[in-house]
Amino acid sequence: MALNEYRRKRDFKKTPEPDSGETSGEALLFVVQKHHASRLHYDFRLELNGVLKSWAVPKGPSLNPEDKRLAVEVEDHPFDYKDFEGIIPEGNYGAGTVIVWDQGSYEALEGGTKKEMEKRLSEQWKDGSMKFRLKGKKLKGEFALVRMKGNEDNAWLLIKHNDRFATAKEIITRDKSVVSGKTLEQVAGTKRTPGRIRKSDPPRKTEKKKIRIA
Template sequence: MALEKYREKRSEEKTPEPFGGKPSGKELRFVVQKHDASHLHYDFRLEMDGVLKSWAVPKGPSLDPNIKRLAMMVEDHPYDYRDFEGIIPKGQYGGGTVIVWDEGTYEPSEPVEGDLKKQEENLLHQLHAGKLKIKLNGKKLKGEFALVKAYGRGENSWLLMKLEDKYATTRDITLKDKSVISKKTIVQMEKSPDKVYGKPNVKKESRLKDKTTEKKNDSRTH
């Protein structure tokens, strides 16, 4: 699906969020971003058909097969969004702080004969049928999960649940609250957003040194 809805809601001049990117074609990626906007939630995203199919999960993923989490399907996001963390400016759509809570590769739970394209076709078929069974290979989330359309709860309502396997546990995985990229919590990222998509990772001290050097160079030339 094209990214019209995503682009309609955002301006490249006003937000550091990515607007493009192409998959490697070697593996299928997933990402879970913790997002402190008007309400704290987790964005669960699966690479499919060149974009990231996305769901907002208010309470975050659970590793307990007895717990079903509400997951609201939202607009497709560009592939490069999987690496985005930092701050979306206030007043912009989704304004708030974002960290990459988990990321990795994924595949259909049931083996699919053929190449990566065949896997994607299988996953898209499952998505349109309203029931996705996938295997995650992340840093925090591992094993089999299901995304099931919650008929009767609204057009975009789904349920995210862990399936029984060796990774299932009643332990609260959301207590592991740091980014797998920057190792920062949401609070730490908000206070020191020095790792922001599209901007060089330059700390304030470095900027001050650069400005001092510039002034000295200017004085020499005048």
């Protein structure tokens, strides 16, 4: 899939965000990045066909099946974005602080090889109803992403299935990066270094009426 929209919005001489990345391995990966830009939100990203399909979740993920969290689809991101943690400087798109809030692998509920699962999940994405199992450090078990009907075709719902990992306990109170062990505030107060990790972003604005949260 093309990353033209992602690259169009960024000047890589001014932002530490990655501009590329190739997938590897037999597992499909996911990442959730906590991002404080103009508004605080969580970027939920699923590896699919060489890129990260991405949704901005204003209230963050939930392990409670009763919660239906708005997830605003944004442009695809390069695979290397899964490791981004740090600061996007002022004046750049999505300026603010980012941490890797959760990461791990995921799979289609039906299982199969990576190629088989990507084919099935791509069809589900086109149909507006994705079902998958997360194996993260914070998020575990079955989830669904369901596209909402209406004019805002970038609006989805992220919903936890009722399985053994479901709980009413609020997961986003676990606010530290699974990579650095730091909170957003701690990363924001740290000078950027060449060893930093990488970022997330707010929703896109297109010709159609789209939901925008950043």
